[in-house]
Amino acid sequence: MAERRAIAVYVSLEEAAESMSVSVRTIRRWIAAGTLPAYRCGKRAIRIKLDDLEATPQKMPTAQL
Incomplete structure (x- = not known):
C-alpha cells in the first residue's frame, strides 16, 4: 500500500x-x-x-524573580 503524502498548504x-x-x-x-x-x-x-508561518513565532523568555 502506497504511503499518502500530505500536500503543503500555501497562503x-x-x-x-x-x-x-x-x-x-x-x-x-x-x-x-x-x-x-x-x-x-x-x-x-x-x-x-503554512508550516513555515506556524514555525516563525519564538517563545520569549520569562522574567526571573
Whole structure:
C-alpha cells in the first residue's frame, strides 16, 4: 500500500498577516530578514508555506524573580 503524502498548504501575504495579527509590511520584513521563507509563484505572486508561518513565532523568555 502506497504511503499518502500530505500536500503543503500555501497562503498569500495578506492571509499570513491576518493569521499572525500583523501587517503585510511586517510579513515582508520577515521575508527580507530571512526569518520567514517565501516562494514566488509566477511573476508576482508570493506565497508562504503554512508550516513555515506556524514555525516563525519564538517563545520569549520569562522574567526571573
